[in-house]
Amino acid sequence: MTKAFRSKHTVSLLVAAALALPALAQAAALDQFRSFVAGTKTARGEFSQRLVKNDNGNARVSNASTGTFEFSRPGKFIWIYKKPYEQHLQADGEKLYIYDKDLNQVTVRKLGNALGSSPAAILFGSNDLEKNFTLKDVGERDGMEWLQATPKAKDTTFEQIGIGLRDGVPAAMELRDSFGQVSLLSFTKFERNPALPDSQFRFTPPKGADVFEQ
Template sequence: MQKKIIASLAGKSNMFAKFKSGRLIVGLSLSMALLPSLAHASALEQFKSFVSSTQSAKGEFSQQLVKIDAGKAPKVTSTSSGVFIFARPGKFIWTYQKPYEQVLQADGDKLYIYDKDLNQVTTKSLGNALGSSPAAILFGSNDLEKNFVLKEGQAKDGMEWLEATPKAKDTTFDHIGIGLKDGVPQAMELRDSFGQVSLLTFKNFVKNPPLSTGQFQFVVPKGADVLNQ
């Protein structure tokens, strides 16, 4: 089940079901001027500020898959963690480090899924795969309202929350929540129609880090099998 949630970060749920499953003075002045207002801004205001000011970012993530059954207490069924880096639009490296290693990487044209245990790489045209997926929130274009209906949620856990509902009817997730604080995403809640919730939390989030040439160019590991879809 965790594999399904992992894969859905880059598209529809059945896409990867068979795999294991980012002018100094002026800039600083502007950032300092924005901080007080962002601390009290609504989730939507914070999110729009984040989208307009963030071309790339990097950080760390942790993920919990929670099963919710009627009449029963929520149950954490799996946990994972790793690091990410992205550059809009459609370029990212999402690396799971624990409990096993797996890399989802996109160069803007193709998506690569590398399973270290199997030493296997699967490639797929990125195309419109981001679309209304949760990945579009972080990695996609700035035109998010084209694919999502955005509205204010309730504040909780010290964050202002934004609710994003995909406009498309054939997406994996029915609802996506984005928790923001000081103008930066701190958490995401991904709810599907099967009573499952994937909880993502972010830390050490760095906006617009320096990127090296060819940062998102995927290099097939030596000896790896390559499957094209």
């Protein structure tokens, strides 16, 4: 597995967000976020992602990756990178499938409790987020109210997660890992609670693809 693939996959267990209640436009981030979690079962939209690395004291920002997402909580999602190259991540509630189109290769992993303290739990997991994260308001920045989520577990990839909310919508995320890298995600074109049947999240490997179980 290449360094670029590992970086993309780690960030990919993320994911995106959906509309909450418009009436909460001026509410603190934590109040907006709790309403979002309580009121959003499914969503779909678009995302862009950049990686900021510390290069000898200088911040180096990668070119943007863009794509689409849809999810049905808990544990079902489709996260597709379309540019600069295509990669497909999909979970059916039990297993996670990572499909690299260029390699025509599928990696399969058990979902299990992997979402618990990961950024993906914020969007794809259960409603019991405060079991796995310590949440607190950290004020306004860039036209958004920001929430800080710190994993309670010590063995997670990300040390801290920032969630920017605007009008009840998680519009951005900042994910800081133990290597000093920051993954920046922004979300657009949200549709809250569309009809997404469970069958939509069942993954069938493309014809001729190599499949590896982990």
